[in-house]
Amino acid sequence: MLGRGYIIGERGLARNTATLCFAFAIVFAFVVPILSPQGRWHTRTSRKSPTVMVLSPKVYTWLCGLFAALGSVTFGYDLGIIASILPAEDFIATTGNPDSTAQGLIVGCLLLGAFASNIYVGNLADMVGRRVAILAGCIVFLLGGGIQAGAQNIHYMYGGRFLAGMGIGMLAMLAPLYQAEIAHPSIRGRLTTLQQFMLGIGALIASFIGYGCYHGLSGQAQWRVPLAIQLLPALPLAFFILLLPESPRYLAMKDRNEEALRVLARLHAHGDIHDSFVVSEHREILAQVQIERQETRDAWAQLFLVKSNFRRLLLGVAIQFSIQLTGVSVIQYYAPLIFESIGIDTSTTLGLQSGNSVIALIGEACCIWFIDRLGRRGPFIWGNALSGLTFVIGTIIIAVYPASTNNHNASRAFVAMTWLFNLVFSSCLGPLSWAIPVEMFNSATRARATAITSSAAWISNFMIAQVSPIAFDRVGWKYYIVFAICGFSNALFFWAFLPETKGIPLEELDTYFEGMPIFVPGSKVHVPEDPNQREEELRQGKVMVPERAESDILDEKEKATIEHVA
Template sequence: MNISNRRPSFVEDEDEGESVPLLSRLAKEEKTPWYQKPNLRMLYLVMIPTCLGTEMTSGFDASMMNGLQAVGAWEHFFQHPHSMMLGVMTAFYPLGGICALPFVAPISDTLGRRRSIVLGSLLMLLGALLQTASQNFTMFVIARFILGFGIPFAVIAASSLIGELSHPKERPIVSSLFSSSWFIGAISAAAVTLSTFSMSNNWAWRIPSLLQLTPSVLQLLFIRFLPESPRWLVAKGRHAEALAILTKYHAEGDEDDEFVKMEYAEIEKTLELESKNAKSSWAEMVATKRMRRRVLIASFLGIATQSSGNGLISYFLAPILDSVGIHDNRTKNLINLAIVSWAFVNSTTIAVTVPRMKRRIAYLTCTISLFCIFSAWTAASAIYSTTGSIVAGHAVVALMFLYSPAYNIGYNALAYTFMIEVFPYHVRSKGLTVFQWWGRTASFLNQFVNPIGISAAGWKFYTSYCLFLLFEIVFVYFFFPETANRTLEELAFLYEGDEIRHQQEEEVEHEIEIVRARSRSRAPI
């Protein structure tokens, strides 16, 4: 891509009427699709088992635990767990994640993204094997704790790696597909439990438990083909390796490609400027108003992604269906499979379309839709509870299907995309750790409390979610920044004020001019 003498470093976007950095504009104007670029195409294909596969494990776990509650052999083996005991069995998975999170960012930043994925995969492999071999309640929950302990190492590193490796043009979409891959695991688990639920022996639940190791095995097999993050390499002083990776995958090996030279210059100068103006420490996360605002947004988003009613469908579908008169185990498993299959279809469609939207518009659409749908769900449940209306019971099931795309617009498609954009490189792993910590804490509390609340209060328990969804609308409106249509480096100083942003722009522009001058000096006369 020859860009000499084309534009100044910042240009006016004709469609948006605002100043757009040159690199973002050039990425947007790139005409050759990714699938016609052999190296980039291979990179994205390798990301499927290695990076997207980490979310498949979480999806498999949620759907499997949902399905096992309708598997007679599992119910009999564990003496029909319900209320608090069922809460413990599901909650130990996020509890493991909470305990792992203090170690995740140091390992990801020190050892690299790839090694962190390997460590998480090995832990999840061990957890899945122990879960399969469980002989009692204690062994089962310990296995789930180990599974949960391993998942943050892989998820945080993989989500960072996707954002830091992808071409700027496709980065928002690939990051959004990361979350939608959750449903691949969910569909697999739902299909497996549907196939085994009628078995009369313990393999009815041991087979799904064993198959939970599949994504981890795929990560370990394919990780050798995945390059390391260029930004991590630059931060570690391995500049030549970083430039080689960018050249191979973003320029198809063309060492003279000026776009990659500019991209590398932007990464190098921005990381250099970040290192001068900040320290990568936990204290810095709350040291300034701008960082506290980032932490506040990450904390809210972590809680919201797990406390918007989705945990009810993901982990406790069976008792919810019981509460509206659906008691047949086969029907429950079929509904579970149908819900996750529909969720995969709409989440994938949303993942390739919503990232083109403004972030604030997408999140407001998500939260307002969720509030309306969940309020209707609560009302329908109340009507069934008081009148026994079959129509109201069926309405609850229909609203579950409507809930899925509403949730996926924001909390699935954009969660990791948005977090990667909000946090600059030097605190990105820590920012994602904050997001994960609050998300897994909320998940732990919800998974423990939900079965107790459903059992004790029925539909009245749902009103707490309605109130929280109303709060989400207010928070998004007042606190969420707009981050769409920028590279990660252009967003590095989102809250830092005009002075440091202008300094960044000047240094990057100076480096770009040097690149252009070198290109002109080598050009044939």
């Protein structure tokens, strides 16, 4: 049981772990029945009179996306738990008393594995489908997590972290890809930002589990138990992911057009394949797939040789690199070292990180709420500028009042800046770094492009993980100046070059980017103010079908009922 100072005993830890498992069981017992073919939750009040609660199509689709994002809990947990594992005495002894370089490699192997997974995951997703690829990611992660929990020396940790990273890299790329492809245009942002929200839940769980194990357990259990707990979220995802509907865009790419129509109806109209919105959406998807095939059958060629696609690819890579230049991974991985430089011990740091995780979750919830109201561009620009400002203030504090001054007010002010940074990052930057790249590409290039942009996230993350310990040793607090400057330079760059993508159907983004100038400010390209506007037009039969695709996609009856607007 949690007591004063959050110190728990072994029985308390066991009870909390059992409670965690029970909570997961309750969640999945609730979610899985909801994911029935037409989004209905069946209850029976008598043998003759079943009661049917019909979920809103958007709620149903959102729940599908929420379940698919469960893999991000493992992502957040694995990122968060390592800070409490590295200082454990038995872990240090088991891994041969690793120096700062070896500890950096333990952290970095997860990121290298995630980077390696992006070499093949895009092709895998296009070959076997989004759901089966997610299942494969779960299996790889479970293998890597098991090796970590049973590690006998540092080489086991390297291998386990690498494999777990491969699984995490697959899940982190596939979840927003799947979410974007099943979403209504008006809630796509709320769906794809679930990735970061679930990551925050994982980090929150990790902070409390790590703090409790660090104080309440000793010996091998102090680090093996928290490493073993990371396996729990991946198990129900692996068992139940195939119960979710497949991506209709993937089905259309494989010429499974009737199945794509049924899935769209299941997601967006309670199974009604004659619903006007579903029919219009289906026509747009088929038309876009045909255009992509007419232009080129090679998705890699489309990605690098088509000017508009290559521009989007560069933007996606820049977004992921910019995230690491905010300094978020430095705080996440090396919080004990950072706080030590201002006079805060490891035990207190782990407790503060628990509070920081709560703040992150609040920020991520705020992002889900405002993303489809305020859009992507504005929050991303202002978030970068504000993150740079928090680093400016934090750098001044740590430069003027180092640990040797024993100034408790300065320590509190520095902690407040890290918390404020985390709130800004979690509400404006982290979720959007996954949501924006995945919604910029067409069906033929989306999986491969997202794999490349995700690989940029992992390799830049690895770079920060390796460079930071050396930078702390060589230049100390001056290292933070880099992130203070980059926050403002990021904001300026994206103000100049990042277009808004709120409310635009995926099939219409090619046309949108082709008409958008490279320098975005002052552009007169229309962006819907109301995210529901384009959905209403689809319900009225206004389909954006290019002339060269119309004859093959629509028969004469459909041409009469569906307005051709482009």
